[in-house]
Amino acid sequence: MTKIIVAVGSTRRPKLNAVWEALTVVGPSLDPNAPFEVVGAEVESGVRHTPLSRSELMGGARHRAEELVKRAKEEKLSWDYFVGLEGGLDVLSDGDSRSVFLQNWAFVADRNGRGAYGQSGSILLPESLARQVVDEGIELGVAIDAFAGGHGIRDAQGAWGVLTRNMITRQDAFRTAVINAFAPFFNAALYQPLRGAASKQ
Numbered sequence: 001m002t003k004i005i006v007a008v009g010s011t012r013r014p015k016l017n018a019v020w021e022a023l024t025v026v027g028p029s030l031d032p033n034a035p036f037e038v039v040g041a042e043v044e045s046g047v048r049h050t051p052l053s054r055s056e057l058m059g060g061a062r063h064r065a066e067e068l069v070k071r072a073k074e075e076k077l078s079w080d081y082f083v084g085l086e087g088g089l090d091v092l093s094d095g096d097s098r099s100v101f102l103q104n105w106a107f108v109a110d111r112n113g114r115g116a117y118g119q120s121g122s123i124l125l126p127e128s129l130a131r132q133v134v135d136e137g138i139e140l141g142v143a144i145d146a147f148a149g150g151h152g153i154r155d156a157q158g159a160w161g162v163l164t165r166n167m168i169t170r171q172d173a174f175r176t177a178v179i180n181a182f183a184p185f186f187n188a189a190l191y192q193p194l195r196g197a198a199s200k201q
Contacts, residue, residue, distance in 0.1 A: 009064030051088030118180025
């Protein structure tokens with residue numbers, strides 16, 4: 001039985017666990033007979049440490065996936081799917097006011113160069129936290145630790161957990177984004193043709 005290997009552009013536990021959880025849902029629809037394996041690899045996002053727009057978030061997720069595709073080609077690795085994950089902020093202005101939303105994005109590519117995006121949903125940031133990250137340039141992971149009086153929150157419940165009292169964690173948000181990004185693969189009849197990824201293996 002051939003194993004399907006899913007490469008993730010990170011070694012952070014919430015991201016890897018999110019992909020594992022997503023695969024327990026979508027895996028049987030991708031291939032009901034094959035076991036799945038998740039491997040993590042650190043790659044660059046190509047964007048700032050805390051993205052501040054939807055386009056930057058999407059670009060970071062896609063760049064991570066495409067870097068995995070390149071590595072697989074260069075090192076002749078037998079990876080089947082490539083998952084890029086990016087979390088950050090989407091800053092929306094409405095006249096003199098603004099709203100800052102936390103979002104998580106995924107981009108999934110396969111060995112044939114096809115790719116698709118998925119998103120987690122959004123949650124509004126408190127203005128005091130938004131001010132630190134957007135106006136003062138403090139990394140969200142650092143800012144949320146100070147905001148919540150914790151340490152290493154990014155690798156635990158994340159800002160999502162702080163803001164929702166752990167009703168939705170960072171891992172949960174990434175899980176949703178990954179399932180959404182895989183939808184065009186396991187529900188391909190509805191999505192043909194799939195968007196081509198920029199870098200093909």
